[in-house]
Amino acid sequence: MSLKVLSTGVGLPQRFITNDDLVEVMGLDTSDEWIYSRTGIKGRYVCQEETLAELSITAARQALDEAELTGADIDYILCSTIAADTKSPSLACTVAEAIDASCGAVDLNGACTGFIYDLDVANALIATGRAKNILIVAAEKMSAHADWTDRRTCVLFGDGAAAVVVTAGNMIKYINVASKPDTEVIRIQADMAGNNPIARDMPAAGFVHMDGQKVFKYAVNIIENEVKSALEKTGLTPDDIDLYLLHQANLRIIDFAISRLKQPKDKFPTNIDHTGNTSSVSIPLLLHELRQAGQIKAGQKMFLCAFGAGMTYGTCVWEWE
Numbered sequence: 001m002s003l004k005v006l007s008t009g010v011g012l013p014q015r016f017i018t019n020d021d022l023v024e025v026m027g028l029d030t031s032d033e034w035i036y037s038r039t040g041i042k043g044r045y046v047c048q049e050e051t052l053a054e055l056s057i058t059a060a061r062q063a064l065d066e067a068e069l070t071g072a073d074i075d076y077i078l079c080s081t082i083a084a085d086t087k088s089p090s091l092a093c094t095v096a097e098a099i100d101a102s103c104g105a106v107d108l109n110g111a112c113t114g115f116i117y118d119l120d121v122a123n124a125l126i127a128t129g130r131a132k133n134i135l136i137v138a139a140e141k142m143s144a145h146a147d148w149t150d151r152r153t154c155v156l157f158g159d160g161a162a163a164v165v166v167t168a169g170n171m172i173k174y175i176n177v178a179s180k181p182d183t184e185v186i187r188i189q190a191d192m193a194g195n196n197p198i199a200r201d202m203p204a205a206g207f208v209h210m211d212g213q214k215v216f217k218y219a220v221n222i223i224e225n226e227v228k229s230a231l232e233k234t235g236l237t238p239d240d241i242d243l244y245l246l247h248q249a250n251l252r253i254i255d256f257a258i259s260r261l262k263q264p265k266d267k268f269p270t271n272i273d274h275t276g277n278t279s280s281v282s283i284p285l286l287l288h289e290l291r292q293a294g295q296i297k298a299g300q301k302m303f304l305c306a307f308g309a310g311m312t313y314g315t316c317v318w319e320w321e
């Protein structure tokens with residue numbers, strides 16, 4: 001017994017910022033040509049008024065409506081985020097309150113891999129009979145962590161939330177989450193600046209710091225190794241996989257994976273052109289868009305792979321029900 005996905009939903013900010021807007025509105029010394037040619041990004045949604053909770057609740061309600069469930073039917077809420085609007089209560093509790101749920105509700109921080117971590121926990125909760133219906137919400141407001149004067153990082157990210165409702169089923173053929181500790185490659189310092197008079201100086205809230213080239217090498221190795229082990233363990237070949245849903249960090253990383261795996265490009269759907277890198281939201285957001293476009297069908301085998309700060313990574317092979 002594992003899980004199956006019943007429904008999906010999204011919550012996106014209203015404001016869409018193109019690469020040209022970054023130059024013209026945000027005053028950044030960059031260009032559409034530089035950003036698009038190195039990342040595949042044309043634009044991204046950025047919060048102006050919206051809170052992360054609002055985006056999450058919109059996504060959660062949409063997924064619940066499609067599943068024809070209410071908050072009372074949900075046995076667990078798992079949110080994936082690196083920074084909720086409030087340190088406490090959790091984003092998951094805020095969602096629970098909005099949908100009138102009274103089940104377990106907790107946030108997990110697996111960085112960009114967070115959605116696969118949530119899937120892994122949901123799978124275990126369902127397999128052990130602890131829960132029947134689980135709401136997973138991945139939500140990130142990367143614009144709040146970007147240094148908008150640093151063209152090396154701020155152009156890469158976008159905001160949003162995506163939800164899935166899962167229930168008992170048999171979709172998951174393989175799931176693996178892991179970390180390869182290297183905590184310096186991507187780092188966002190937490191806000192530690194309190195006013196404890198005897199504490200030594202603590203750093204204030206920080207921006208995203210990232211060694212882009214290290215991330216690139218890490219990502220392509222992880223994808224290649226994880227495809228190999230997932231396929232070995234499931235007895236599948238690369239040809240058996242219908243869709244490769246990869247973390248939308250950078251189109252060049254995805255292109256690299258395509259060339260290594262020697263699979264047709266249309267097996268690697270992308271949405272990074274209009275979302276940017278939305279961290280843990282990227283895979284469920286992509287999944288939602290593919291479902292909306294009628295591209296997800298029963299029986300399709302999919303390979304999901306995400307990687308992020310920590311460094312974390314996670315992989316899932318599922319067959320759509």
Ligand code: ACO
Pocket residue numbers: 029030031034035038039112151152153155156186210211212213215216249250252277279307308309
């Ligand atoms: N516009 C114009 N010029 C820029 C920009 C920009 N937005 N950003 C950097 N540059 C310039 C730099 O100033 C530098 O110029 P200089 O040589 O005169 O100093 C030059 O371009 C090269 O800068 P690098 O930082 O070395 O750029 P690089 O070629 O490594 O490309 C990138 C950066 C696109 C981030 C690349 O490293 C990459 O693809 N890395 C993968 C990491 C990634 O995608 N991370 C996503 C977030 S993390 C995650 O999701 C797990």
